[in-house]
Amino acid sequence: MPNPTSFFRQAGKGHPRAALAVLVAVALLLGIWGAWRSFAPQPVNAAEQLREQAARIDQLEQQVVTLTRSDQISRQANADLQGTLAERDEEIAGLRADIAFYERFVGATAQRHGLNVHxxxxxxxxxxxLWHFxxxxxQNLNRGAVNKGRLQLVLEVSEDGRMRKLDWATLRQQQAAPSVDYSFKYFQQVEGDIVLPPxxxxxxxLVRLVPVSGVxxxxxxxxxxxxxxxxxTPAEG
Structure with missing residues (x-):
């Protein structure tokens, strides 16, 4: 291997500027190499940094999961609240309708009516x-009096272009079908089922009320x- 000192001496004899340039380049390379050795992360430090970065990534991912879940819970809670408010609004509207119904039949200024199908x-x-009725x-004509009786339905239908009536026994598909009983002071909802022929x-x-006493x-x-x-409508009263 040639001696660097003799190389620089020979280069200096023939080309002083070239020798100087070579010397400066070598010095720069040595300086860069020394700086890299001094400040570059050691293998142990690099592994530790990788572990810290991985731990940070796990932490951020967990935060994203937590925030996403929190957002879902908030959205569900808001939807539940809106549903509850809608139910309460509907309940309030129903109660107001009930009050208006009561006032119409039992209020002090209510008009007097006898037995009636409201x-x-x-x-x-x-x-x-099959139909459910x-x-x-x-009634509010006889305050406090109990109205008792039986209810039947009669249906007018069109069949093959002709009108005819279906009585209670036909609608119930039972001979001598029992009527639906009612008993109330002011109002009552009476219900049952009827069957329409094909x-x-x-x-x-036609709703027919047959009271125990009266017409x-x-x-x-x-x-x-x-x-x-x-x-x-309120069930009974």
């Missing part, structure tokens, strides 16, 4: 021929009116 509602069941009966088109429903009361409702959705 409303009739029909709801279809899974069987397309709810009749709201009222091929008939219902037109009108029979009959009121009619169109089928479209009775089968339309409506708000509920």
């Amino acid at each position: 409303a009739l509602k029909l709801e279809p069941q899974r069987d397309p021929q 709810v009749a709201t009966l009222t 091929g008939v088109k219902p037109v009108r429903v 029979t009361v009959e009121q009619s409702f169109t089928w479209s009116e009775a089968a339309a959705p409506a708000a509920s």
Whole structure:
């Protein structure tokens, strides 16, 4: 291997500037190499840094999971709150409707009415021929008196272009079918089921009330009116 000292001496004799340039370049390389050795992370320090960075990543990922879960819980709690508020609003509306109903029949300024069918509602069941009815009966003429009796329905239908009536026994599909009993002071909801024969088109429903004492009361409702959705009414009183 040639001696660096003799190399620089020979380079200096022939080309002083070239020798100086080489010397400066070597000095710079040695300086850079020394700085890298002094400040570069040692293998042990690098492994520790990797562990710290991995631990930091795990910590951040856990924070993301926690925040995501917290956001989901907050959203669910808000949805539950909105549902509860909607239920309370519906309950308040129902109570106000009940109060108005009570005032209409038992209030001090309520008009006096004898035995009456306040409303009739029909709801279809899974069987397309089966219908459930709810009749709201009222009276406030005899305050405190108990009204007792029986209820039956008669249905006017169109069949093959002709009108005919279906009596209670036909609607109940039972000979001598028992009537639905009622007993109340001011109002009561009476309910039951009827069955429509195939091929008939219902037109009108007749509600017949036969009190224990007094005259029979009959009121009619169109089928479209009775089968339309409506708000509920207090059960009895």
